Amino acid sequence: VVRRRLLQRYEHQPFISCLAGFYSCRWKRYQRRRTEPGKCCCKMRECVFFPLLVGAFCFSLIFLYMWGEAKNDYNNFDWYNYGNLGFWFLWSLVLLIVAAILFMYITLLLVLAMCLLAEGQQLYLHWSHKIGTFLVLGFSITALFILSVLWGDQWKTVRLSFQITAPYLHIGAITIMVLLSWPVALHAIRADKKVVQVIIVGPYLAILLFLFLIPLGMYSPCIREMGTLGPKPALIGHRGSPMLAPENTEMSFQKTIEHGGDGLETDVTISYDGIPFLMHDSTLRRTTNIKEVYPNDTAQNAALFSWDTLKELNAGTWFLKDKPFSCMGSLSRADQNQAMNQSIYKLSNFLRLADSQNKLVIFDLYRPPEKHPYRDSWINRTLEVILNESGIRPHLVLWLEDDMRSFVQSVAPGFQQTVGSKAPVEDLLMDNIVKLNLAYTEMSSEDIR
Template identity: 60%
Template sequence: MDSSAVTVKKEELGRLKAIRQFLLRRHEHKLLIFCLVGLYSCRWRRRKIRKVQPGEWCCSKRECAFFPVLVAALCSSLVFLYLWGEGKNDYNNFDWFSYTNLGFWFLWSVLLLALAAISFSYVLLLVVLAMFLVSERQHLYLHYFHKVNQAAVLCKRIGTVFVLLLSASILAVVTVMWNVQWQTVILSMQFTAPFLHVIALICMVLLSWPVALSTFRLNKKVLQVSALAPYLALLLFLFFIPLGMYSPCIRENGTLGPKPALIGHRGASMVAPENTLMSFEKTIEHYGDGLETDVRISTDGVPFLMHDDTLTRTTDIQEAFPELANESAVMFAWSTLSMLNAGKWFFKNRPFYNTPPMSRSDKKWAKAQTICKLSDFLNLANQENKMVIFDLHRPPEGHPHRDTWIQKTLDVLLTETKIKPHLVLWLENTDRSYVQSVAPGFQQTVRRKAPIEVLQREKIVKLNLNYRKMSSDDIRKYAEANITTNLYVVNEPWLFSLAWCAGAYSVTTDAVHMLSKFEKPFFLMTPQDYMIMWILADVFTGIFISLVFLLHWSREKVASCCSGNCADTLASGPYSTFSTGETFLYFRDLNAMSGLPTVA
């Protein structure tokens, strides 16, 4: 064989190898498209893939009518997830509310969080698949009843509607029965708004891909404007929304106040059984500055610590005295109360989902805890020089000490324990003037906001407010009048950071062990730093979106120019006469000649 024939043979072999690689890549690409279509529409039967032509909609009218449902499900599930994710601070309150209504303890809050995450992930997967299919010029097809997989398609359609109805129902229930949780969401916006802005811009960059595809593939100007105008309006809104944002953690250097003092809510109730001596000692161990509790009076006049109206949740009364399990906690004598165990329930019910692990000695210590007397609590606080604040619960009608509950408590404070008066934050409003007369050293505290003149006239020196009433302006105004603010209950790091930036003097918390380690608030930045972050985010977003639109404009222009010639080019090529079977045989012979592995 002469050299020219060998050269031609090598050139032909090279061209065939290139075609083989091209066909293999195309086959793999079609396999990917087949999988995406199957995941989105549950159509797994082999079929000819027909691409969307320029100017053609990517879905049928029925699919277009259903797509807003998909988008609504995505938005509602996202709001549900954000609402419940930011509500972790109040999970214990929600579980306790569920316990009082259902009669048994369960971490319903964690179950709802998992449900919110799964619902959002499910709908987000469908939206992402739809975006990929649009970018590959595939028809969207979610709910057509196929003969083979009707059940699967029906489940997917029902799943989307189920997520929408579930999210909307839970949001409605929260709005009606627990509408204060929306105040938590508004507070979280003060803290997370700068970073939610950046995340929103990233989402707009990702969304620019299908928007650009849809815009350039439509052949009517009206349709292009209708597809592009809402996107550009939203983008413009996001570019300038920081002008209306406010966050107390965006402040000049040197203006941040001291770290808020930490008051253990029923002690360190995340690491030990609540309202027990161990819980209060753990608060002190983790550098807490104060102790908070709930005080009730037994039938024989002994003040003791108990939050619930009954003893069922936090003691073993169901095992010790099952016939008395539903009785009010204050209808027992101290001799009976002192016999109950107040620690074992902590390991059975697990009141907090994020309780840290305990050592073997701490577990043994916790399981041996009993109901704590007010006098023991005050002696510990006085010894460790810790301030105390407590809710004093008046006994019900028919109780022997219904009318002497204030005096019984004062006897323990002033006579039995003789605690330093300045350590006591007196919260109970009943007979306040009498308390001020017999204990002028107590720090008078109220649960409400009021005009400064009224508070000064009543000799109030501290406000004990729910964290949802947090306002940096009010806190600063009261501080200028020597009235400090305590916020309760603050467990989450973001909320503690916000309280710190707002200027709170102290916070009541279940998480002393965690918040005591903070050296500065999260996401603290100067206005100049935030301005730079805002401008850079907007500039880079604009650049990336422009590049995406430019890329798709050029691709669609090339595709429209070549759409009429590609089929003719392939049909007139030198290998157009091969059928599929002939191509396979030719490749097999070619592989045998060239030493390449045979395609099976």
């Protein structure tokens, strides 16, 4: 019997050696110490540091979840960095990969610690892992703080996401608590003082009680009474289909139409000689080959170029080169060739396309810079193109611009007046507003109903 026990103890040592080796860099048995019954699982310094390890895990998990749920805004994040750094790169994807790696690293350390505790081993985290823990904790807190300052609305997205992910997070939390039950019970039984047992078991039972009650607060707007579901939302192509084609080009809007979109959204700028065209950025640097054709004019406002200059620029090669979205699918050879030959799109052509396909249009209208010939007549010139040159039926136009709204209503009463902010229903009716153009984070399920 004694020999069998010694053999089992000897065969069990390689497993503990791996745990202690990866966690403490103590691969040899004489370097390790078992926790004596009734004693603390580690020295005081390690007891102080272990909560930091747990905190690093929690903060890295929160940041990874937050950034994972922010995927709808990755392009805005990359565009923000492009405006500050001057070159395009998928920083959003890099941040997601870094967050995932740091979370997996800190999770591995925590799992190793739990396994060592379950085996009755004293904890001793190697100094290199302590530095790594501080780095993960510092990175996660700093990233959460910066994102909260610059993109505080992302917390609204996180709150909305719980309507879908809450049941799965709940199951995952219960699974973790089940796995922790053994080391918690082991150390509670070994404790020789009632106070220590309460300190160990109390928080564990409190968390279990919280997990037991939390389903009472779960809510999903998908669970509804029969007949209360509103109409299907309209699908509007934001700058067309920018994951399938270069944004704000004819190809991009054609892709939206092919996929059954109900409307087309774009951005309108006016050239120096009065031709409204589609361009989101204030410069041509990101979405055209201006750097190759006119390298000295890359920082110049797009509205200060004549249409003869603009129409010669290529507006598609950047799409294949920079790949503006991390989850873009591969394009067919025909689509690649078509994308490479896209040019800047005129507003009049855009409106004719929408009218021929009976699609709604909505656009942000950018006022030209100072000393521009159409600085003070930009709305008049845009209306002239819409009403006299494009031939689009007025009811297809969702007019978003607030400036001179009364004048626009008088000359184009058929436009569907639209605003980009919430307001009392009485005010909306008084201003003849029939549509709201709001970010999804600003709309609750009650507002939608």
